[in-house]
Amino acid sequence: MGKVFVGLNTEFSRSSDKPFEWAVEETAKMGYEYIEPMVHFGRELMSEAGYFHTVSLFDDPYRIKEACDAAGLKMSGLQAHGPLGRPEVHGEYIKLAIRTAAEIGVPVINSDEGIKAKWTTEEEDFVLIKYTLQEAAFVAERRGVKIGLECHAQYSKTPDGLDRIYNLVDSPAIGINLDTGNAYLAGQDVYAWLDRVADRLVHLHAKDISVEHSDAERGQVTGTPVGCACGDGVLDWSRIVGIVKDKCPRDIVFSVECGTPEQAKRSLEHLSKLTADGMVSRPMAL
DSSP states (O other): OOOEEEEEEEETTTTOOOOOHHHHHHHHTTTEEEEEBBEEOOHHHHHTSSSSEEEEEESSSHHHHHHHHHHHHOOOOEEOOOOOOOOHHHHHHHHHHHHHHHHTTOOOOEEEOOOOOOOHHHHHHHHHHHHHHHHHHHHHHHHHHHEEEOOOOOTTTTTHHHHHHEEEEETEEEEEEEEHHHHHHHHHHHHHHHHHHHGGGEEEEOOBHHHHHHHTTTTTOOOOOOOOOOOTSSHHHHHHHHHHHHHHSSOOEEEEESHHHHHHHHHHHHHHHHHHTTOOSSOOOO
């Protein structure tokens, strides 16, 4: 079985009004080993002005690589979310994200299902999702990059729904990036879902949910951009780490998705105790 490592998604800096390079430096200062940059398609005002952490795929990919190399960080993946059922929006975006990942040595690009068009039927949506995923898989297979499908929208909010998307395209490039917080907020059993997809897992979004957030939204939403610090919320991280260590055949990075630098620091402190070799080797009783 594989090992578990801890990384940080750059969303922790979403309210810091700082550029990507600042987020990279802060991640390294905290002591993280891995980072998951977020990329976007086209140009975005706040990022161009240096007030937001995402990087345009129109930039030289080496902007990402050189910043991470200088900070001594490895990249677990690129976050490249978009609506898979809208090829005119996400088709070229996801393929460019894959090519960028391959050029700078990133093993995974992560994408959720995204919000569907209002006028399409469910049957039409799955045809469109299949088209986008198949085109992306052609690019990813040639380059050895994995596509991590995340649970976060109308169809992928359940285990059966995410599997339906996963099974649309038969490709070794397609895997699962389970988001623990999204799964929980959607009203699902996080531990059973993780156990179900462990052999297909290529990345994990480590997102905890506060008691207050759970009380307000669980079962009413399909997810949330960021959660609280891992260990401060409702999820049992010892159990999650144990399932991955016991059931996943490959190394997995737990990429923390929280909203502030302080939450990121507490998350690393909590998860590092659980992921150290010998600390957790098997899950608690399911």
